[in-house]
Amino acid sequence: MTKPNLLHRRDVVKALLANRKEAIAIGGLGASTNDITAAGDHARNFYLWGGMGGAAIMGLGLALAQPKLPVVVITGDGEMLMGMGSLATIGLQKPRNLSIVVLDNECYGETGGQMSHTASAADLVGVARACGISDSRAISTMAEVEAFATSIQDVFAGPRFASVKIDAANLERVLPMRDGIFILTRLRSDLGLAPI
């Protein structure tokens, strides 16, 4: 299942975060969280190693709590499929500062490359749009990725959703830290939030 001109996931994530400024980035369970790490560790990176299906809705909670900051969720097609209902919840709340990017390799790359629903049936862009996220788009060029990266900074025009078809190459793992309490505390601290 090789398609021509697919983008490379690490290039996409690097471009998304290259000029992130104040943005908070949530990495969904699987390769996406590694991609965010590969782009460079950051106090505002929120790495998930579990809670599959929860990345986008976690982004909603954060976006509502910090409406002036851009929040971007970067996750995979399998993780997004498991939390598809959260797109309806987000579509209803319409947080202006939330962006969701699905890195769609059409398979479960972490578990042996089994085909996912997006390979031949499910259209996540259509789902997101039908759930009320009107700015939902399919991205196929790096120029479009860069334009989307710029739009992430606009905290008055979201929510927005993008699906980027990427190649299914299994890259060398770049593992983020996996101590949830540290990841959470580091982010809160960077936002100026005090411990209890």
Next chain:
Amino acid sequence: MHVRADAPTETAPTTDQSWPDEIFDILQRFDVRQVPYVPDAGHTRLIQRVLASSAMRGIPLTTEEEGVALLVGAWAGGQRGALLMQSSGVGNCINMLSLTQVFRFPFLTLVTMRGEWGEFNPWQVPMGASTQGVFELSGVRVLRASHAQEVREVVEAAASQAYNALTPTAVLLSQRLIGAKVFVK
């Protein structure tokens, strides 16, 4: 008409009905800002109060597990939340409840019970019977309120340990308190 001749003829229990308002006041006092929920009849009044509040944001979910993850995000961004659901939704949350241990964030959920105390619907019984066990196996402390008079005290204790001591806590609002749902055609 599914109501037996000897069954109570209305859903409202005869006890004091102000307990949902007491819960609302407690949530307000603890500065709860995000209130995700899957609707339940027993939470009707509280949900109305939340949706009418300018300080809280009521967030309807498609499934209860969304609420657990949402509250992680809320806390990461500096806001407290509380998840409202009914007992059948607790099973939907199991894997996501692992986040309460991984992140040690303030987790409070208020659960209206079904499947006990005069239940009419057999489909509610299995999950109602395992609700407390599911929470305890998932590392969530369980408190229960069975009478209107104790709701305030129990919810206050739960909110206090959840928000002050980062102890994930569920309050089971028993079907005895809420009144068994009566089905009328």
